[in-house]
Amino acid sequence: MTFENNLAFAQSLDRQDPLYHLRDEFLFPKQHGTPFIYLCGNSLGLQPKTARxxxxxxxxxxxxxxxxxxxxxxxxxxxxxxxxxxxxxxxxxxxxxxxxxxxxxxxxxxxxxxxxxxxxxxxxxxxxxxxxxxxxxxxxxxxxxxxxxxxxxxxxxxxxxxxxxxxxxxxxxxxxxxxxxxxxxxxxxxxxxxxxxxxxxxxxxxxxxxxxxxxxxxxxxxxxxxxxxxxxxxxxxxxxxxxxxxxxxxxxxxxxxxxxxxxxxxxxxxxxxxxxxxxxxxxxxxxxxxxxxxxxxxxxxxxxxxxxxxxxxxxxxxxxxGFIAPLREKSKQLTAYLQFLITEVNQVLGFEQYKIITPAAESARGAQLSIIAQFNAKEIFNSLVANNILGDWREPNVIRLSPVPLYNSFEDVFTTASRLLTISKELITPKH
Incomplete structure (x- = not known):
């Protein structure tokens, strides 16, 4: 698939997604009354509405x-x-x-x-x-x-x-x-x-x-x-x-x-x-x-x-x-789209601020990208959280983002990359 870096394209993928409705089965945490874009399922999955x-x-x-x-x-x-x-x-x-x-x-x-x-x-x-x-x-x-x-x-x-x-x-x-x-x-x-x-x-x-x-x-x-x-x-x-x-x-x-x-x-x-x-x-x-x-x-x-x-x-x-097979097909697309968008962020910044250390091959990864932030890593992570993007931090400079096919959307992924670019422009003074 040829990806596009725009909201309309992400929303079109969501409209074609036969699993999109499953996100309504989960409860999303909120900050200031607004739901997080939750990309931390590799650490703790969301609560199903039926769990209670x-x-x-x-x-x-x-x-x-x-x-x-x-x-x-x-x-x-x-x-x-x-x-x-x-x-x-x-x-x-x-x-x-x-x-x-x-x-x-x-x-x-x-x-x-x-x-x-x-x-x-x-x-x-x-x-x-x-x-x-x-x-x-x-x-x-x-x-x-x-x-x-x-x-x-x-x-x-x-x-x-x-x-x-x-x-x-x-x-x-x-x-x-x-x-x-x-x-x-x-x-x-x-x-x-x-x-x-x-x-x-x-x-x-x-x-x-x-x-x-x-x-x-x-x-x-x-x-x-x-x-x-x-x-x-x-x-x-x-x-x-x-x-x-x-x-x-x-x-x-x-x-x-x-x-x-x-x-x-x-x-x-x-x-x-x-x-x-x-x-x-x-x-x-x-x-x-x-x-x-x-x-x-x-x-x-x-x-x-x-x-x-x-x-x-x-x-x-x-x-x-339908168990893992249909979820895996969506997962491969979600993670590949996130990879594409991170690359786009680097291109706009003009250098490799974000190095993905998770394998590029779909057969060698699941629903996770581990990303080394070259400059201002912790500040960028904290700013993502402040902007309602909840991923996962690992010392010394790795941000883990996990788009889970049960409840994450292509719009979630697009919005995450868009906010990451905005935050990066605000916080980074390139030293290369």
């Missing part, structure tokens, strides 16, 4: 049923997670048996590493991306120490080449192959939170398996953002949060994926709890853990009903949209 009614239904169940709500009412809590599993499966490309909503992201990462990071004297190393989200770094470091290894010896971080901002797939694959005989686990983010790079997950998975390692992913920035085929790609395990692109509220419930090829492996360790016990035998209260079938067997604590209700509300909107 989903929570209210469970509050009513609690009010009317009390403890009987576990087994009575229109959605008994004992089985409520099953209502979400089929919807979740469509988000990440899995079977319903392979996914389960539970806990929070880093808790689930630890629980899954208990099962799938099983170091031996020969194989004890973990490969991950340099600059992974700090929580992942801390989790991996602590797991390595728990097993008696020094992170300096056991963790291999793959970094971009000098002068580059993102990783080359060939470098990742070469690092995996080069450490194959000592490699226990390959653990990457699906999309890097800082740069917005979407890693070649199928290629990484194949390389890890060819090296004899287990392969897992943190999908915090990928689930609900880009098309995933966890089952078909043969990924061993994954986990994700639901509060970014999946709009399930601050600190929303996490999800896990465990490939069905591991279901019958009785040698896998896990930290067990009552809710992961065989559902048909759970209330016998017997000693000796017998896991429930599938990913549900990794549950520890009982169902988190209210967080699941919030997640349920958003998942139903994904279902209404």
């Amino acid at each position: 009614s989903y929570v209210d239904q469970q509050m009513t169940n609690w009010e009317n049923q009390a403890v009987e709500g576990w087994f009575e009412g229109n959605s008994p809590w004992m089985y409520y997670h099953k209502e979400l599993k089929e919807l979740m499966a469509n988000i990440v490309g899995a079977t319903p048996a392979e996914v389960c909503p539970m806990n929070t992201l880093t808790v689930n990462l630890h629980l899954l590493m208990v099962s799938f990071y099983r170091p031996t004297a020969q194989r004890f190393k973990i490969i991950m991306e340099a600059g992974a989200f700090p929580s992942d770094q801390y989790a991996v470091e602590s797991q390595v120490r728990f097993h008696g290894y020094d992170p300096k010896d056991a963790i291999i971080e793959v970094a971009p080449r000098e002068g580059e901002n993102t990783l080359r797939t060939e470098d990742i694959l070469a690092e995996i192959a080069g450490n194959g005989d000592q490699l226990a686990l390959v653990l990457f983010g699906g999309i890097n939170y800082f740069t917005g790079q979407w890693f070649d997950m199928p290629a990484i998975t194949r390389a890890g398996h060819n090296a004899g390692a287990i392969v897992g992913f943190d999908l915090a920035h990928a689930a609900g953002n880009v098309p995933l085929e966890l089952h078909n790609w043969g990924i061993d395990f994954a986990c994700w949060c639901s509060y970014k692109y999946q709009n399930a509220g601050p600190g929303g419930i996490s999800g896990i994926f465990v490939h069905e090829k591991h279901f019958s492996d009785t040698t896998i360790n896990r930290f067990a709890g009552w809710w992961g016990y065989n559902e048909q035998l759970r209330f016998k209260m017997e000693k000796g853990f017998t896991a429930e079938a599938g990913a549900d067997g990794w549950q520890v604590s009982c169902t988190q009903v209210i967080p699941m209700a919030l997640y349920h509300a958003s998942l139903k909107l994904f279902e209404k949209a």
